[in-house]
Amino acid sequence: MSPKPVNRTTYAILGLLTQGPKSGYDIKREAETTISHFWKESFGHIYPVLRRLHEAGWVDRTTEAQTGKPDRHVYHITPAGRAALQSWLREPVEPVVTRNELLLKLFFGEQVEPFVIRAHIATYRQHHEALLAGYQARHADVETDPAKQFKRLTLLAGIHYCESVIAWCDEASTSLSD
Amino acid sequence: MSPKPVNRTTYAILGLLTQGPKSGYDIKREAETTISHFWKESFGHIYPVLRRLHEAGWVDRTTEAQTGKPDRHVYHITPAGRAALQSWLREPVEPVVTRNELLLKLFFGEQVEPFVIRAHIATYRQHHEALLAGYQARHADVETDPAKQFKRLTLLAGIHYCESVIAWCDEASTSLSD
DNA sequence: ACGACCATGTAAGGGGTTACATGATTAG
DNA sequence: CTAATCATGTAACCCCTTACATGGTCGT
Numbered sequence A, B: 001m002s003p004k005p006v007n008r009t010t011y012a013i014l015g016l017l018t019q020g021p022k023s024g025y026d027i028k029r030e031a032e033t034t035i036s037h038f039w040k041e042s043f044g045h046i047y048p049v050l051r052r053l054h055e056a057g058w059v060d061r062t063t064e065a066q067t068g069k070p071d072r073h074v075y076h077i078t079p080a081g082r083a084a085l086q087s088w089l090r091e092p093v094e095p096v097v098t099r100n101e102l103l104l105k106l107f108f109g110e111q112v113e114p115f116v117i118r119a120h121i122a123t124y125r126q127h128h129e130a131l132l133a134g135y136q137a138r139h140a141d142v143e144t145d146p147a148k149q150f151k152r153l154t155l156l157a158g159i160h161y162c163e164s165v166i167a168w169c170d171e172a173s174t175s176l177s178d
Numbered sequence C: 001a002c003g004a005c006c007a008t009g010t011a012a013g014g015g016g017t018t019a020c021a022t023g024a025t026t027a028g
Numbered sequence D: 001c002t003a004a005t006c007a008t009g010t011a012a013c014c015c016c017t018t019a020c021a022t023g024g025t026c027g028t
Helices: A008-017 A024-034 A043-056 A079-090 A101-107 A114-142 A146-177 B008-017 B024-034 B043-056 B079-090 B101-107 B114-142 B146-177
Strands: A059-064 A072-077 B059-064 B072-077
Touching (some): A008 A024, A008 A043, A008 B101, A024 A043, A043 A059, A114 A146, A146 B101, A146 B146, B008 B024, B008 B043, B008 B072, B008 B079, B024 B043, B024 B072, B043 B059, B072 B079, B101 B114, B114 B146
Antiparallel strands (some): A059 A072, B059 B072
16 A cells, blocks of 8 residues: 556556456456557566555456466456546546657658658558558457447547548658759 | 667657757757657757767767857768768668557547547547648648758648648547537 | 467566755746 | 846766566467
């Protein structure tokens, strides 16, 4: 019940735990299949944060002994954890500027031969086309299920984003070829 | 001429120094007026990095004595620094997943009353509308100057991005009101 | 035989932000 | 009189990733 953990990993984990008890390993897997298009977590951070969540009383822990593997620690969100998550959900979202390395290279593009930047943009476009295809497939899977509305909307955000990137790449390529 | 600095701040600084010699203070100001829509730097990082760039021989430094202020250190990019920048510019851009806190809150939206999420989206939309207006104004300023093509394209990316966010917000709002 | 999956955790280290310390000048 | 601008730098701190350590089972 001591120092409140406050980083964003905290809330990602608490959120995933509202969908059922999970081990650290489960949390990683679940994050990869559900929120990975806008959120990544690593084991090296998940385990220490789970420990702090436990100390803060935001999660309970049960241990399942296993043979040939480390004990499996299963975490359950507590009412205090749920309250902490809700209070975070209600807080306003601070706008942040995301660093974009492609744009940084483009901005200093005059320092290299034009084909270098054109190639970067072509790769960037391809990457976002692949992402888009993935999002569209996953979107189709959840499109008609009203219980998956929130998930659907996060995928829709990805779709819009990729489409805008692709359109920009095309404009930029044209502009750089003149 | 010792340990190569390799972080991204390094290259942002080197890039800005190709446009003329600058002090740490100048670099911060310049970053804010040119690349701030996709890149932020803080003093607490600029000064130590400049020092390492100097030690690596990627920048030269001249000192201007001043009255009532600390000495002004002006940094000039060296040929070695320029080569380092170019080699970085030629390297492929690694795709990264950017954490998006709004989407994380949305994903766990069922944990709070619907109006909470709707309000977050409305704020998000407003914010991106304001950004869009700014980008459009700056884009108009550079639209006809072929020497500012790269800058123009980074602004265009911001415009596309904001438009896609706004369109998504509208779809999401409608979907959440049904 | 080899890799993937299961399962936890630590250690090292980098990258970055914020706050602090100092202080003169100038504009509103 | 207050805030902003100029100007440098340090210290504390957090957040997070990568690599390491360990090792059994299962599929191909």
